[in-house]
Amino acid sequence: AYGFGATPQQGTVTFFYYGTGANGAAPPPSQTSAIVPAGQVLTYVLSSGGGAIGNNANGLDNRANGFQGYIIAQTGFQYCHAYAFISPLGGGPTSSGVSEGYLGIILDNATLTRTTQNAEIKAH
Numbered sequence: 001a002y003g004f005g006a007t008p009q010q011g012t013v014t015f016f017y018y019g020t021g022a023n024g025a026a027p028p029p030s031q032t033s034a035i036v037p038a039g040q041v042l043t044y045v046l047s048s049g050g051g052a053i054g055n056n057a058n059g060l061d062n063r064a065n066g067f068q069g070y071i072i073a074q075t076g077f078q079y080c081h082a083y084a085f086i087s088p089l090g091g092g093p094t095s096s097g098v099s100e101g102y103l104g105i106i107l108d109n110a111t112l113t114r115t116t117q118n119a120e121i122k123a124h
Contacts, residue, residue, distance in 0.1 A: 006078075006079065010035055010077060011036060013032070013080070014073070015030060015044070015060070016071065016072045017071055019069010020068050021067055022066025023066065027067065031061065035053075044058055046062075046067060047064075047065045047066075049063070049065075080106075081104070081106065082103065084101065084102055085101040086099065086100045
């Protein structure tokens with residue numbers, strides 16, 4: 001978005017878990033990342049809490065290890081997009097079993113003007 005009139009923004013990402021925790025327990029409580037500087041990428045591995053923001057820690061833990069369900073990630077800045085990859089524990093794109101990658105749906109705040117839609121999915 002830089003170069004198209006957008007102002008660089010930074011902020012945190014809060015993860016909200018909907019479903020069940022490990023062994024059928026309640027879903028884990030939400031957690032918030034460290035600040036993601038403008039132009040950086042946040043990575044997060046649910047099973048370990050691993051990942052990074054650039055070369056720094058992401059500030060997230062492994063409370064979602066064993067979680068089954070869906071996640072809504074809320075950012076403290078505009079123009080954030082998400083890519084998720086689901087695989088067997090310890091697996092990757094070439095491991096046996098089911099693996100899937102997808103782009104997350106963007107749910108805009110109705111007061112923002114990034115798109116003229118309340119949710120990006122309505123526009124695509």
